[in-house]
Amino acid sequence: MTRRRTTLRGLGAVATVAVMLVLAACSGGQSSGDDKSVTVVGTWGGSEQESFLAMVKPWEDKTGNKVKYTGSRGLGAYLTTAVQSGTLPDLAGLPGPGEMQGFYAQGALKALDDVLDMNTYTAETAPAFVDLGKAPDGKTIGVFIKSALKGLIWYNTGNFTGEPPTSWDAVMSTDKGNAENLWCVALESGADSGWPGTDWIEDIVLRTAGPQVYDDWVNGKHKWSSPEIKAAFEAFGDVLDDTYGGPTLINSTNFGDGGNPLFTDPPGCLFHHQASFITDFFKKQGGAQDGEFDFFPMPDMNADFAGAFTGAGDLFGLFSDKAAAKDLLKYLTTAEAQQIWVDRGGALSANTKVTKYPDPVSERSAKILTGAKIFRFDGGDLMPQAMKAAFFRAMVDFAEDQSKLDSILTSLDETAASSYTQ
Amino acid sequence: MEQRIITAAIVLLGVPLVLVGYILLCERLLRFVPEKRGDRIRPWLWIAPAVAFLVVFLIYPTFNTLVLSFMDATSRNFVGLDNYLWFFGDPSTIEALRNSVLWVIFMTAGVVGLGLLIAVLVDRVRYEPVAKTAIFVPLAISFVAAAIIWNFMYQYKPPGTPQTGTVNAVIGLVALGPIDWIRERTFLIDNFALIFIGVWIWTGFAMVILSAGLKGISVELLEAARVDGANEWQVFRRIIFPLLLPTIYVVATTIIITALKSFDIVYTLTNGAFGTDVIARKMFFEMFTTQNFGRASAVAIVLLVAIIPFMAVNIRRFREQEAIR
Numbered sequence: 001m002t003r004r005r006t007t008l009r010g011l012g013a014v015a016t017v018a019v020m021l022v023l024a025a026c027s028g029g030q031s032s033g034d035d036k037s038v039t040v041v042g043t044w045g046g047s048e049q050e051s052f053l054a055m056v057k058p059w060e061d062k063t064g065n066k067v068k069y070t071g072s073r074g075l076g077a078y079l080t081t082a083v084q085s086g087t088l089p090d091l092a093g094l095p096g097p098g099e100m101q102g103f104y105a106q107g108a109l110k111a112l113d114d115v116l117d118m119n120t121y122t123a124e125t126a127p128a129f130v131d132l133g134k135a136p137d138g139k140t141i142g143v144f145i146k147s148a149l150k151g152l153i154w155y156n157t158g159n160f161t162g163e164p165p166t167s168w169d170a171v172m173s174t175d176k177g178n179a180e181n182l183w184c185v186a187l188e189s190g191a192d193s194g195w196p197g198t199d200w201i202e203d204i205v206l207r208t209a210g211p212q213v214y215d216d217w218v219n220g221k222h223k224w225s226s227p228e229i230k231a232a233f234e235a236f237g238d239v240l241d242d243t244y245g246g247p248t249l250i251n252s253t254n255f256g257d258g259g260n261p262l263f264t265d266p267p268g269c270l271f272h273h274q275a276s277f278i279t280d281f282f283k284k285q286g287g288a289q290d291g292e293f294d295f296f297p298m299p300d301m302n303a304d305f306a307g308a309f310t311g312a313g314d315l316f317g318l319f320s321d322k323a324a325a326k327d328l329l330k331y332l333t334t335a336e337a338q339q340i341w342v343d344r345g346g347a348l349s350a351n352t353k354v355t356k357y358p359d360p361v362s363e364r365s366a367k368i369l370t371g372a373k374i375f376r377f378d379g380g381d382l383m384p385q386a387m388k389a390a391f392f393r394a395m396v397d398f399a400e401d402q403s404k405l406d407s408i409l410t411s412l413d414e415t416a417a418s419s420y421t422q
Numbered sequence: 423m424e425q426r427i428i429t430a431a432i433v434l435l436g437v438p439l440v441l442v443g444y445i446l447l448c449e450r451l452l453r454f455v456p457e458k459r460g461d462r463i464r465p466w467l468w469i470a471p472a473v474a475f476l477v478v479f480l481i482y483p484t485f486n487t488l489v490l491s492f493m494d495a496t497s498r499n500f501v502g503l504d505n506y507l508w509f510f511g512d513p514s515t516i517e518a519l520r521n522s523v524l525w526v527i528f529m530t531a532g533v534v535g536l537g538l539l540i541a542v543l544v545d546r547v548r549y550e551p552v553a554k555t556a557i558f559v560p561l562a563i564s565f566v567a568a569a570i571i572w573n574f575m576y577q578y579k580p581p582g583t584p585q586t587g588t589v590n591a592v593i594g595l596v597a598l599g600p601i602d603w604i605r606e607r608t609f610l611i612d613n614f615a616l617i618f619i620g621v622w623i624w625t626g627f628a629m630v631i632l633s634a635g636l637k638g639i640s641v642e643l644l645e646a647a648r649v650d651g652a653n654e655w656q657v658f659r660r661i662i663f664p665l666l667l668p669t670i671y672v673v674a675t676t677i678i679i680t681a682l683k684s685f686d687i688v689y690t691l692t693n694g695a696f697g698t699d700v701i702a703r704k705m706f707f708e709m710f711t712t713q714n715f716g717r718a719s720a721v722a723i724v725l726l727v728a729i730i731p732f733m734a735v736n737i738r739r740f741r742e743q744e745a746i747r
Contacts (some may be wrong), residue, residue, distance in 0.1 A: 076711040191693040245580045248602045251580045251696075268580075386712040396695050400605075419712070 006121035010358040024285070033099045039064040042077065042093035042314070045071040047280070051344045055145075059331045059339070065324045073190075076385060083108040090325035093145075094315040096381030097132050098388070100142045102315065104135050110318040111139040115326045121333055124351050128375045129313060138280040143333045144350035146341055147313035149365045150275040151203040156262045157291065160270055161376065164296030168207075171299060176270055181244040184269035186258025187251050189395055196255045197236070197395030198380040199310070199402065200273060204232040206308045211374050220387070220420035224412040230405070237402045244268035250399045260286040262293065273298065275312065276365040280346045290359065297368055307373030312381060313350055386419040387412075444471060459733050484726070491719035495712075507718035515721075518699040522728075525620065525681040525700060532621035533677045534670060537628025542658065544629075545636055554633065556627035565623070565686030573691055578601040605696045612698050619687050624680065627674045635669035636662070668743055674677055675736040701725055718723045 044052050049071050056067045063269070072078045076095040082088050083106055094100045103109040112133075118140070122130055125144070133142035153171065159179060165171045176182055187194050206214045209228040216222035217229060224230075241248055244261050245268070259278060261268025263286045282288040300306045318329050331337050337351035342349050343358055348366045357363035369375075380388045394408050448467045452460040494501045509515050544553045560568060577587030579598055584696050585591040590600040603615040639662060685702035692698045694707070701721055709718035 080710055080713070191689060193693060193695065248605065249580050251605055253603050261742060386714075389707070389711045393693075393695060400696070 004267055010121035014404050017245040028134075031061050037062065037323060038091060038322065038328050039089040040067055040069045040091045040328075041075070041089040042069065042316075043071065043073060043075050043095075044093075045073070048346070051341045051346070052145075054344060055332070055340045056328065059328060059337070063324070063327065065328070067117050067328065068340050074384060079103065090320040090322055091316060091318060091329055093146075094142055094317050095385075096388070097142065097315065097377065097383055098384050100133075100315055100317060101135060104141045108319055109141050110321065111135070111141055112143065112318060112329065113139055115318065115328055116140065116143070116333060124335065124353050125333070126217040126350065126352060126370060128377065129350050132377050133315065134311075134419045141208055142315040142317050143329065144313040145316050145332050146338065146347040147311055147350045147369065148275045148348060149276050149369045150312060152274065152276060152278075152295040152365065153269065153298055154259060154262065154272045154274060154278065154293055154295045155270060156267060156288075157294050159262070164299075166299050168235075168299055171271070174270065179267040180261075181269045182271060183239050183240040183244065184258055184261050184272045185240060185243045185399070186255045187399055188254045192392060193251070194392035195380065195396035196258065196274065196389050198401060199275065199378070200236045200239070201232050201391075201395070202310050202376075202379040203273075203298055204235050204301065205229060205297070205379075206306060206310055206374070206376055208232060208235070210302070211304040211308070211376060212305050214379065218382045220383075220416050224416065225406075225409040230409060233398060233409070237398070237405070239273075240399055243272075247400050251396055256281045257285050262286065263288045264418055276348060276362065277346050279361055293361075295361065295364075296391045305374060308376070309368060309372040309374070310378060311369060311372075312378040319329055384419040387415055390415040390419075430527075441471065461683065487719045487722050487726075490715055491723045493716050493719075495716050497715045501716065505716045506724075508717060509720050509724060514699065515701070515704055516696060518694070518701045518704045521613055521698060522682060522684075522700045522702075524610070525617055525684050526678050528614065528617050529620045529624070529681040529684070530677045531627045532617070533624045533737040534674050536621065536625045537632050537673065538666070538670070540625065540629045541633040541636055542662070545633065554626075556628050560623045561626045563623070566690050568619055568623050569690035571686045572615075572622075572687075573604075574636050576615060578602040604691050604698070607697050610697075612692065616687055616691060616698055620681065620684060624677060628677065632666060632669055632671050635666050637664050643660055670735065670738060671739050675732045675739075678732045682725060682729055682732075 041048075042052065042054075049069065053067070053069060056069075059065070060067060070089070075093060077100060079092060079095070079099070083103055088108060094103070094280075100109065104111075121143075126147075127327070129144045129147065130140070133140050133144065135141045158179060160174070162174070165174060172182070174182065185196065185200075187197050189195055202214075203214065204215060205228065206232065213222055213228050217224075222229070240247070240250065245253070255274075259274065259282055260271040262270075262272055263282070279293070282293050297309070300308070316332060318325060333351065335349070335351045338349040338351045339354050339356065341347045342354055342356070342362070343356055344363070348357075348362060348369055352370060355366075357366055381392050383391065390412055395413055397404060397408055423743065448464070453464065453466060454469075490497050491505055492500060492502060494504075516628065540553075540557055544550045563571070566702070574586075574588075576586045577585075578590060579585050579587070580599060584601050585594050587600075589603060593599040594730055601611065604612050606612050606615075643661060643665075644657055647661050651661065683702050684700055685706060688694060688700050688703050689706065694700070694703050702725065705718050705721040705725065708714050708721060710716075
């Protein structure tokens with residue numbers, strides 16, 4: 001009996017210790033490892049992930065710290081959940097400036113004014129990007145690691161040999177030669193299907209109606225059913241009318257394969273409108289070689305707003321107070337770090353000190369980006385998440401059946417009414 | 423990494439130890455009460471941790487969701503039935519509801535029908551294990567992976583060019599198509615193409631359960647029927663089918679619930695565009711994209727209410743079967 005008692009007591013003690021350990025483990029589960037490692041979450045996978053890891057390698061070697069990177073395509077949903085549960089990464093890519101403001105308002109995102117050397121940062125970064133990274137209170141909360149120029153019209157140098165058209169009408173009336181159609185458009189992108197169409201609308205709105213209307217529209221103060229936005233959809237509709245494969249192919253082709261018919265024989269289309277990153281896809285999916293493709297910038301559509309361009313970039317934010325995380329963020333904004341990704345291809349730098357580009361196409365894109373008279377960030381990425389999702393969907397619906405334009409615009413207005421107020 | 427291993431070890435060793443410790447503690451306390459009373463209290467004490475887990479992880483969230491479904495997007499203000507009125511008044515949710523009903527009807531019919539057919543047929547051949555394995559394998563594939571596979575199967579290329587999608591290549595042999603299967607609204611082809619992926623995944627499940635039920639039917643019974651002059655169809659219709667019915671019920675209710683919850687395939691392939699939305703995706707959309715917790719909760723409650731009757735039938739069947747045993 002006594003013996004059994006002792007065993008019981010021993011077991012009881014072990015159990016008590018175990019309870020404490022479990023509790024400790026549960027409460028400790030929120031911290032993200034030790035001080036020497038920095039957890040980073042971004043959207044990049046594949047070759048982009050490799051480029052990012054190459055970018056942080058010198059920092060790791062220098063400081064002895066370690067970057068633990070996780071790629072997630074559903075970054076928005078991931079961060080929403082992470083903010084609510086409090087289990088945040090140290091650094092994270094942000095889906096767009098809209099979400100960035102939300103995370104800052106919720107207190108999850110840290111201000112960077114004490115982290116960065118603000119004078120150097122402001123001097124070396126394009127003003128448009130500096131402004132986009134700011135919260136309403138004037139604090140800098142997001143930085144750009146790389147950027148992309150949108151509104152480029154790509155062609156196969158074997159099929160289109162003339163001078164780049166200088167007006168939109170000239171583009172639309174270009175001689176197709178033996179190409180089946182003038183344009184290639186591809187909207188499929190999984191759950192984000194439709195986004196390449198939003199780039200079209202944004203480019204047209206900025207060039208026809210100007211930056212003021214663009215800003216108001218993006219901020220929910222200019223109606224979708226207004227003449228300016230409707231005209232932009234209609235202009236895009238004219239493009240879709242002369243697009244290879246018609247509505248079915250437009251919606252079922254992945255954006256990465258969108259330019260492939262440029263390189264078939266006979267060509268499916270003459271032009272493809274896409275951001276600067278697409279060259280990587282031309283080479284990997286379309287079987288094109290360097291030199292077989294080139295671009296001209298989408299021409300001005302209204303003389304009042306000449307030299308207008310849209311672009312995008314990968315925003316990064318800080319979610320922890322860890323010294324190593326702050327140091328990494330600071331490093332990522334430097335020309336030294338951004339040059340690494342630029343050299344590996346597929347990216348333009350957000351840092352103006354980076355001027356060395358590996359090929360003429362990206363060098364020209366970078367020049368346009370820094371020299372743009374009017375520059376605006378991708379409008380969809382600036383809208384609230386629900387608005388952005390509705391915009392994506394609207395492009396798919398519009399491409400499927402253009403006659404529904406009025407009802408599409410009305411429902412976008414309804415979404416705007418409910419999503420900007422929150 | 424080391425941190426995680428330590429955490430895993432603590433959980434693996436700690437949780438059983440805590441439970442053992444809890445039982446021992448209960449026993450120790452029960453010594454202070456009279457034996458008869460103790461015997462009555464004991465089961466409740468032993469089951470208490472499980473009940474506590476259920477309350478914390480199932481009952482409380484369900485109740486909380488119900489409360490949230492009467493609140494606004496930010497869960498701050500009471501809005502009464504607004505979220506439910508939205509659900510039953512919005513054309514897009516009605517469409518999602520219609521599609522979910524399609525999923526329930528056709529996925530269940532497809533899975534149970536094909537599962538039964540295959541179970542009965544392979545029962546009569548020597549290579550049964552091989553055939554069953556082949557049918558069962560898709561169940562081991564994640565929904566998203568299966569959707570990606572079928573994205574390739576359904577691939578569309580312009581007419582006149584080589585069709586790289588298997589399905590369009592096959593119908594091209596008889597000069598049909600190509601059809602953009604997952605985006606073609608005509609005759610709801612897109613919905614059926616998506617539902618078929620669900621059938622492809624789940625048929626193996628139905629087949630295995632029904633096949634096991636089939637093996638449980640005594641051979642003497644079938645022999646007796648055949649001796650009495652019944653043909654194979656009559657044997658199936660009059661003996662096998664009625665005896666399998668309880669199993670079919672269980673399989674069918676399981677598939678109905680799976681169909682109601684279907685999300686991954688639609689999310690991966692069309693994200694609800696082209697008239698293919700279902701309510702589970704609608705819930706995800708309202709939760710994570712719109713961040714309207716009120717509406718998302720209302721959709722969740724509708725889904726729950728739709729599932730409850732099938733759960734009830736399932737549980738009652740289980741009880742009846744237990745009673746027969």
